[in-house]
Amino acid sequence: MPASLRPITGWRRAWRLWSVRLSAASAALMSVWTALPVDLRGGLPYANHVAAGLFVAVALSRLIAQEDRA
Numbered sequence: 001m002p003a004s005l006r007p008i009t010g011w012r013r014a015w016r017l018w019s020v021r022l023s024a025a026s027a028a029l030m031s032v033w034t035a036l037p038v039d040l041r042g043g044l045p046y047a048n049h050v051a052a053g054l055f056v057a058v059a060l061s062r063l064i065a066q067e068d069r070a
Contacts, residue, residue: 016066017061017066018061018064018066019058019059019061019062022054022057022058022061023058025054026051026054026055026058029050029054030051033047
């Protein structure tokens with residue numbers, strides 16, 4: 001396996017990282033969003049801001065030290 005494709009150390013505990021949790025929540029929200037009827041989606045304000053906020057939260061969570069509870 002090339003060095004650039006190796007999994008991170010402790011990859012089995014990656015679900016504990018906030019960036020992974022926020023990414024999973026974002027993916028779930030996107031799935032729900034696409035399943036909503038178009039007229040209902042149009043009635044929900046600030047959806048673009050929520051999506052952008054989640055992306056920023058993922059990036060910021062990678063910069064914050066997280067304690068290892070393994």
